Amino acid sequence: MRSTKLKVVLLLLVLGLSLGSAWAQCSGTKYVALGDSLTAGFQSGGLAEQYDSFPALIFGQLDDTCGTFEQPLVSQPGIPSQYHLVGLFPTVIEPQEGDAYPMNAELARPYDNLGVPGATVNDVVETTSGGIFNLILRNPAFGNTTQLQQALSLQPNFMTLWIGNNDALGAATSGMPALLTPLEDFQEDFETIAGAIAASGADFVVANIPDVTTIPFVSTFPSFLVNPATNQPVQIGGEFVWLIGPDGTTPLTPADKVLLTGGTYMALGCGIPAAAGGVAGLPPGTQPACPSGGLPDTAVLLAGQVAEIQARVAEFNTVIENTANALGAGFVDARAILADIATNGLELGGISFDSSFLTGGFFSYDGVHLTDLGYAYVANRFIDEANETFEMNIPPVDLYPFVFGRGAAGARLPAYLAKDAVLSPAAINNVLSIFAGKDFELDLDVELGTIGPRGRRVPPRSRIVSPLNERRFRRYREPLRF
Amino acid sequence: MDRKTIHFATSVLLLAVVSLLSAPVHAAGFAIFEQGAKAMGMAGAFGAQADDPSAMYYNIGGLAMFTESEFYAGVSAVSLGDSDFTGLAPFPGPDVTGTQKNQVLFVPHFYYVRPLKENLNLGLGMNAPFGLTTEWENTDDWAGRFLSEKAALQAIDLTAALGWRAKDNLGLSFGLIVRNSTLELRKRNAAINPFTQTAVDVAMVKLEGGFDQGYGFTAGLFHQPTDRLSWGLNYRSQIDVDYDNGDATFTQILSGDPAFDGIVASILPADQHVSTGIAFPDNATLALAYKITDDILVEADYIWWGWSSFESLELAFEDETLDTTFAQNYDDSSTYRFGLRWDRSETQQLRFGYYFEDSPQPSTSTGPLLPDADRQGLTVGYGFSGERFQVDLYVLYVDLSDRTTTVNRDNFNGSYTGSTLLAGVTVGW
Numbered sequence: 001m002r003s004t005k006l007k008v009v010l011l012l013l014v015l016g017l018s019l020g021s022a023w024a025q026c027s028g029t030k031y032v033a034l035g036d037s038l039t040a041g042f043q044s045g046g047l048a049e050q051y052d053s054f055p056a057l058i059f060g061q062l063d064d065t066c067g068t069f070e071q072p073l074v075s076q077p078g079i080p081s082q083y084h085l086v087g088l089f090p091t092v093i094e095p096q097e098g099d100a101y102p103m104n105a106e107l108a109r110p111y112d113n114l115g116v117p118g119a120t121v122n123d124v125v126e127t128t129s130g131g132i133f134n135l136i137l138r139n140p141a142f143g144n145t146t147q148l149q150q151a152l153s154l155q156p157n158f159m160t161l162w163i164g165n166n167d168a169l170g171a172a173t174s175g176m177p178a179l180l181t182p183l184e185d186f187q188e189d190f191e192t193i194a195g196a197i198a199a200s201g202a203d204f205v206v207a208n209i210p211d212v213t214t215i216p217f218v219s220t221f222p223s224f225l226v227n228p229a230t231n232q233p234v235q236i237g238g239e240f241v242w243l244i245g246p247d248g249t250t251p252l253t254p255a256d257k258v259l260l261t262g263g264t265y266m267a268l269g270c271g272i273p274a275a276a277g278g279v280a281g282l283p284p285g286t287q288p289a290c291p292s293g294g295l296p297d298t299a300v301l302l303a304g305q306v307a308e309i310q311a312r313v314a315e316f317n318t319v320i321e322n323t324a325n326a327l328g329a330g331f332v333d334a335r336a337i338l339a340d341i342a343t344n345g346l347e348l349g350g351i352s353f354d355s356s357f358l359t360g361g362f363f364s365y366d367g368v369h370l371t372d373l374g375y376a377y378v379a380n381r382f383i384d385e386a387n388e389t390f391e392m393n394i395p396p397v398d399l400y401p402f403v404f405g406r407g408a409a410g411a412r413l414p415a416y417l418a419k420d421a422v423l424s425p426a427a428i429n430n431v432l433s434i435f436a437g438k439d440f441e442l443d444l445d446v447e448l449g450t451i452g453p454r455g456r457r458v459p460p461r462s463r464i465v466s467p468l469n470e471r472r473f474r475r476y477r478e479p480l481r482f
Numbered sequence: 483m484d485r486k487t488i489h490f491a492t493s494v495l496l497l498a499v500v501s502l503l504s505a506p507v508h509a510a511g512f513a514i515f516e517q518g519a520k521a522m523g524m525a526g527a528f529g530a531q532a533d534d535p536s537a538m539y540y541n542i543g544g545l546a547m548f549t550e551s552e553f554y555a556g557v558s559a560v561s562l563g564d565s566d567f568t569g570l571a572p573f574p575g576p577d578v579t580g581t582q583k584n585q586v587l588f589v590p591h592f593y594y595v596r597p598l599k600e601n602l603n604l605g606l607g608m609n610a611p612f613g614l615t616t617e618w619e620n621t622d623d624w625a626g627r628f629l630s631e632k633a634a635l636q637a638i639d640l641t642a643a644l645g646w647r648a649k650d651n652l653g654l655s656f657g658l659i660v661r662n663s664t665l666e667l668r669k670r671n672a673a674i675n676p677f678t679q680t681a682v683d684v685a686m687v688k689l690e691g692g693f694d695q696g697y698g699f700t701a702g703l704f705h706q707p708t709d710r711l712s713w714g715l716n717y718r719s720q721i722d723v724d725y726d727n728g729d730a731t732f733t734q735i736l737s738g739d740p741a742f743d744g745i746v747a748s749i750l751p752a753d754q755h756v757s758t759g760i761a762f763p764d765n766a767t768l769a770l771a772y773k774i775t776d777d778i779l780v781e782a783d784y785i786w787w788g789w790s791s792f793e794s795l796e797l798a799f800e801d802e803t804l805d806t807t808f809a810q811n812y813d814d815s816s817t818y819r820f821g822l823r824w825d826r827s828e829t830q831q832l833r834f835g836y837y838f839e840d841s842p843q844p845s846t847s848t849g850p851l852l853p854d855a856d857r858q859g860l861t862v863g864y865g866f867s868g869e870r871f872q873v874d875l876y877v878l879y880v881d882l883s884d885r886t887t888t889v890n891r892d893n894f895n896g897s898y899t900g901s902t903l904l905a906g907v908t909v910g911w
Contacts, residue, residue, distance in 0.1 A: 085677050088741035348573045349894035350628025351672040351681045361674035361681065371679045380572055398575030400625065405680035 026066030031059050032112050032156035032202075034124065034147055034193070035163050037369060038378075039115025040136070041071070044365040047117060047132075048078025048100060052372045055113045055160060057379040057397045058386075071113040072136045073103040079135065083365040085358070093365050102135060110142055110150035120166045120181060121189035124148050148193055152200050158390075159197055159204035160382055162334070164190065164320060168313045172212035173368060175259060175298045177308045187319045198327040203390045205330035205382050208317040212309050214342040216357035217260045217367035218301060223252035225276055234276060243271040244280035245300055248292030255303035260357070260367045262299035271295035330389035332381050346377065348403055373402035512614035512635065512852065513763075513787065515817075516558040517591045519874035519908035523863015524821020525835025527781040529714040529769025531823075532704055534872075534910060535593035538607035538641055538657070541714040541769060543702030545605040546645030546653025551596035556874070556908025560587045565900035567626070567853070570886070573893050574625040580850070582900070583617045591908070595645075603645040605657065611718075612637035612663070612762055616852055626850030627670045627683075629892055633851045637663040637723070637762065641700065653704040661698065661762065663723045665691040667851075673746065675737055684746045686733040689756055689797070696723035696762070710773040720764040720791050730756040730799060754800040761791040763812075763842075777825045785817040789842030809891070815842035833863035833876070841885070848887040853898035855885035871911040878904040 033039050033055030041053025050056065050071050059069035076082070077096035086092040104111075116123065116136050127133055128144045142150060151159065167181035197204050212218050225234040225241040234241045242251035243258060243266070252258070258271075265271060270290035272278020279286050280293040290296050301309070317335060324331040338355070341362055345354035353361040353373065362374040370378065376397045383394045518536025521528035528536070532544025535554035562585055569578035591609040598604050617632040618624045624631065643657025671685040698721035706712040731753045736743050765788065771781035789812040796807045817839035824832045836859070843854040863876035879901070886897040 088676065088739075088745070347892055349626060349892055350669065353674070358676040359674050361679055364679065373680075376572075396572040398571040398577065399573045400569070400575040400578060403573070403681050405678055 028064035028066045029062045029158050030066040030154065030156045031055070031062060031069065031158045031160075032151045032154050033058075033115055033160045034151045034197075035115040035161060036119040036166050037115065037117035038165060039160070039162050040113065040117050041115070041375065042117045042369045043371065043375075044078075044082040044084070044369070045095060046078030046080045046082035046100075047072075047074050047135075048076050048082050049073065050113070052375060052402070053113060053115070054375040054379040054382065055115070057376055058160070058382055058394070059112070061379075061383060061394045061397060069112045070104060070107050070109070072105070072111050074135070075101045075103050079132070085365060091358070105135075105138065110145075110154055111136060112154065112156075114147045114151050115162075116147055118166055119147065119163065121163050121186055121193065122181070123166075124163055125189055125192050148196055152196060155200075156202045158386070158392075159202045160207070161194065161197065161204055161329075162207040162332075163193065164209045164316050168209055168309055168316060169212060169215075169368065171305075172215075172301060172309050173217055173259065173261075175296075175301050175305070177305045177312075180309065180312045181316075183312065183315050183319075186316055190316075190319055191323055194323045194327055194329065198329070203330075203386070203392075205332060205385050205389065206320055206324045207332035207334040207378075207382070208320045209313050210335050210338040211313065212301070213257065213306065214338045214355060215368055216355055216360070216363045218257045219342065219355065220260055220357040220367065221258035221262055221266075223254060223256045223258055225272060236275065241273060241276050244273060244278075244294040245271075245302065246292060246294050246297040248280060248284070248290075248294040250294075252295075252300070253303060255306065257301040257306055258295065259299050259301065262295050265290055265295055265299050271299075328389075330382075330385035332378075332385050334378070334381075337378070337381055341377075348399060351403060371402070373399060376402045512612060512854070513765075514558075514560075514589055514611055514613050516560070516589060516878070516904055516906055517609045517611065518554065518593075519556050519558075519863065519876045519906045520833070520865055522558070522861055522878055522904075522906060523831075523833030523835065523865065523874065523876040524781060524823060525819045525837040525859060525861045525878070527769070527771075527783045527819040527821030527835055527837070529716055529767045529783050530704075530712045530771035530781050531779070532702075532714060534874075534908075535595045535605065535607075536591065536908070537702075537704075538593045538595075538605050538643060539591070539609055539611065541702045541704060541716040541767060542605070542643055542645070542655040542657055542700050543653050543704030543714050543716060544645075545595060545603050545643055545655045545657075545702075546601075546647045547704060548595045548603050548645070549597060551594070552910055553592075553594050554908055554910040555590075555592040556906060557591070558589045558904055558906035560589060561585075561903045561905075562587075563901035563903055565853075565882075565898070567850070567896055567898050569625065569894075569896040570888060573895065578625040578896070580624050580626060581619045583619055585615065585617070587613075587615060589613065598644075601647040603647075603655075605641070605643040605645060605655070607641040607643075607657075608638065609641075610636065610638050614852060616850070618850060621670075624850075626894055628672050629849055629894060630667065630669050630851035632666065632668040634666040635663070635760075636665075637661055643700065651706040653702075655702050655704075657700045659698045659700060659718070659721065661696045661721045661723055662693045663691075663696065663725070663760070663762075664693045665689070665725055665728070665758070665760070670735070675739070675742060677739060677742065682737050683735045684737065685735055685750060688731045688733075689728050689758075690731075691725040691728040691758075694723050694725045694727070696721040698764075712771045714767070714769040716767040716769075718765050720788060721762045722759060723762065724757065724759040726757045728756045728758065730754055751799070751801055751804060756800070757798045758795060760795070761793070763791045763814075764788040779823040779825075781819075781821045781823075783817075783819040783821075785819065787815045787817070787842060790814045792842070810847050811844055812842040812847070813844060815840045829867050831863075831865040831867075833861070833865065835859075835861040835863070845885075845887040845889050846891045848885055848898065849890050849892060849894055853885060853900070855882040855898060855900070857882045871909060874908045874910075876904075876906050878906075880904065 041050030077098045079100050081095035083093050084096050117132050124147045128139045171177045171179040245252050268289050269279035271294055274281040285291050342355040345352050364371050376399050380396045386392045515526050516522050517539040520534050521536050521540050529541035532541040535552050537544030565582035567580035569575050589610050593607045595605045613636050615634045621627050621631045640660045641657050645655035647653050667689040670683050672681040673684045675682045698719040700718040702716035704714045732750050734750050766786045769783040773779045792810045792812040794807050794809050798805050819837040821835040838858040841854045841856050859878050859880040861878040865874045882900040884899050888895050
């Protein structure tokens with residue numbers, strides 16, 4: 001058991017009790033959100049202008065609040081740079097060009113949105129710096145405190161906790177079940193987090209972990225070859241042409257999942273049998289991107305791996321739900337909600353949304369994180385649960401602005417598409433890097449008071465470097481295609 | 483560039499838009515009870531009087547009691563008052579409002595009765611017992627345009643009946659009905675623009691039927707046990723009209739992005755035939771009238787409507803992949819009508835009436851296509867009866883209860899308000 005409470009006490013001493021006591025005197029709702037990228041408002045591969053993160057939307061619905069809701073806001077095009085869709089023929093998705101800057105880094109207290117992209121349950125109780133944690137936790141200025149410690153130092157009386165996605169989804173998006181957090185570790189950390197929140201006296205709502213097969217990153221590509229002319233499965237001798245797995249010889253089955261990153265490899269012939277025009281079956285090394293000729297294991301989730309991840313997620317979710325129930329917290333079944341969107345879609349006044357990549361309107365260009373509409377929908381599920389569990393009577397978020405786009409009367413194409421889009425090599429693998437959490441290098445030299453007034457763009461103090469991305473994409477001279 | 487992956491993305495778009503183009507289009511029947519100016523002066527509480535040829539509608543039992551030929555023809559003008567919508571969060575939200583077009587509809591009626599031989603009368607009628615027009619203003623901005631911009635339904639009945647005067651104070655009648663009906667629905671379709679990840683208008687869909695027929699019957703009884711007391715029973719059967727030769731047209735709305743518009747164009751369904759059907763409800767009337775004094779008569783009618791017939795609307799396109807079925811799930815409903823007739827002289831009557839009725843529409847179906855609500859109406863009427871002719875006039879104000887739905891099946895929630903002013907004249911000779 002970690003000495004979490006002791007750390008909290010020390011933190012309060014470091015910060016001085018004045019901050020906390022000021023909020024403690026407020027009779028309204030003091031809301032703090034704790035979580036990962038989904039809480040942070042991460043979208044399309046980056047964090048940018050998170051005004052519509054689901055915690056910010058929830059805060060906007062509260063009528064009697066203690067102060068403002070502060071977030072680690074980042075200017076466009078985001079950290080990392082958010083993707084945009086460059087064109088449909090071919091379908092190219094790329095990071096936008098330009099440098100982004102923290103816009104709220106001078107805030108002299110911890111943020112109310114303490115969602116850190118890439119954070120695992122263990123990060124919440126252990127990690128104080130590194131990568132994008134530096135952007136949000138801003139240590140050592142806050143006494144080398146963790147997400148949990150900073151959250152509790154704000155003395156919230158209402159919290160949301162959506163954590164654990166990175167303990168499972170990183171394994172899914174990288175095709176590597178070995179990255180799954182062991183159950184015992186997960187349970188210990190999750191119970192520590194939830195226990196500390198409960199001990200603080202705050203009302204809180206927790207959410208569980210979605211099924212990996214319901215996100216476009218996993219669900220978009222079929223595991224068989226599709227004829228581009230007819231959009232029908234290619235059949236040779238009446239049989240489907242199954243894509244070839246990582247070993248270069250074994251065909252995939254319907255239960256195997258080709259990840260969104262697989263599109264890049266298929267464009268190079270990887271995973272496509274030589275008889276159908278690909279490189280699978282040709283001498284090893286014909287295509288350096290996939291020496292075996294099959295889809296690389298990072299781009300495929302084999303059926304057994306899917307089952308392994310699902311089984312672990314089910315165990316995590318049992319821990320989450322049981323802990324929530326034991327502590328009197330509200331419980332949002334995010335797994336069921338996203339499964340429902342994937343299966344049934346969402347109908348809003350004759351407009352259909354679903355989990356389709358690009359055209360579903362619910363998931364952003366990274367295939368993992370939600371659109372504004374998706375986050376607004378999730379915010380309403382948290383609100384429903386808070387209302388039910390704590391009789392809070394929070395009105396639902398109005399979805400209309402997110403259906404048609406803010407300020408859009410018959411939304412038109414964004415202006416940037418009219419300009420010459422400059423193509424840069426970094427691309428969809430930013431998603432992978434963000435799941436790598438601390439390993440993602442973010443060399444932000446943040447000091448309180450030195451960044452400049454909120455909302456004003458200041459010169460970049462550093463650039464974002466992701467060696468993982470650079471390495472992976474140096475091989476490919478052309479943009480990603482899906 | 484790799485064609486396989488490009489086409490994959492294209493197919494994702496195709497699938498999404500195809501499914502949207504088959505999104506909800508639906509309609510509901512709607513009764514029009516204004517089929518004679520004399521009856522409507524008493525809020526339609528007329529089934530136990532039925533002493534003009536509009537008995538063909540209000541209680542066909544009265545047909546048996548005529549002893550001379552009569553024509554009775556007129557029109558009701560229906561003026562929709564301010565009918566507004568205000569949204570509720572989560573969708574479309576409190577900032578969204580809508581207004582129906584103010585319009586005046588004319589609903590005619592014509593009846594003829596003549597004795598065939600002693601105790602046996604023939605009746606012919608033409609009227610419009612069902613119909614609706616719901617058309618929203620500012621369709622480019624109207625948040626409900628993906629459900630309905632306009633819904634218009636007309637139903638014109640031709641009725642032929644025989645009335646048998648079984649006794650001097652007892653009539654029994656039976657008639658056959660041919661219902662001619664047409665339907666028009668117009669809405670838009672949306673798709674997610676992949677560049678903005680938000681919804682945009684991609685097509686206008688219009689379904690337009692010709693006139694199609696359905697058949698039914700009506701039967702009634704009229705009995706006057708004493709000089710002061712009379713009563714009646716009437717039944718009109720359910721009539722199913724199949725609209726077999728409707729035309730569906732799909733008109734693209736450009737987004738401005740050639741690639742996206744090209745995809746939409748490539749999967750926009752061809753204009754084609756569409757068929758659907760509406761099961762118009764049956765109804766039954768029990769009417770009771772009593773003369774309190776020599777000059778004053780009061781009547782109360784109870785009308786039962788079998789709206790549960792309107793379970794669903796099924797659209798069958800030539801391209802069967804576009805077929806859709808929309809649940810309506812109406813409930814049976816009741817109307818209560820009360821009238822007072824004051825005989826000022828041999829030639830003049832003043833009439834007053836009040837009615838209220840429950841909406842048959844469940845809140846799940848309350849939407850832009852037909853926002854129905856409980857309603858009540860107040861009427862005043864006047865009648866002049868000369869040697870050769872009679873003239874009847876009425877004015878009716880109908881107030882729709884505010885109807886708020888939070889369970890609309892399309893997740894389009896909010897409040898509907900509305901009122902209607904009607905006036906009518908019928909001339910008999």
